[in-house]
Amino acid sequence: MDYYNKIKSEFISNEIYKSVKDYYKNRNDLKTYYNVGKLLIEAQGGEERAKYGDGLIKKFSERLTKELGKGFSTRTLKLMRKYYILQNF
Numbered sequence: 001m002d003y004y005n006k007i008k009s010e011f012i013s014n015e016i017y018k019s020v021k022d023y024y025k026n027r028n029d030l031k032t033y034y035n036v037g038k039l040l041i042e043a044q045g046g047e048e049r050a051k052y053g054d055g056l057i058k059k060f061s062e063r064l065t066k067e068l069g070k071g072f073s074t075r076t077l078k079l080m081r082k083y084y085i086l087q088n089f
Contacts, residue, residue: 030083037084040077057081 044056057077064072 033080033083034087037080037082040081041084
């Protein structure tokens, strides 16, 4: 039995699995960011008014951070909104 190649194969299989897993995780993250951006614009009354609706994003940021923890800064939510806009440009 060629143990070296078996061990090497295990590591290669693991890397492939991690890559596939990362791809789907990344894909799901992008889908979430898109959907959140869309919901933010809708909550602000449409794309034109969304430019001036930063107060609502600040409130959402504070609530999400309090209820879910880190990762929901005003800047992050604005970037999600921008991502949605850019995807529909």
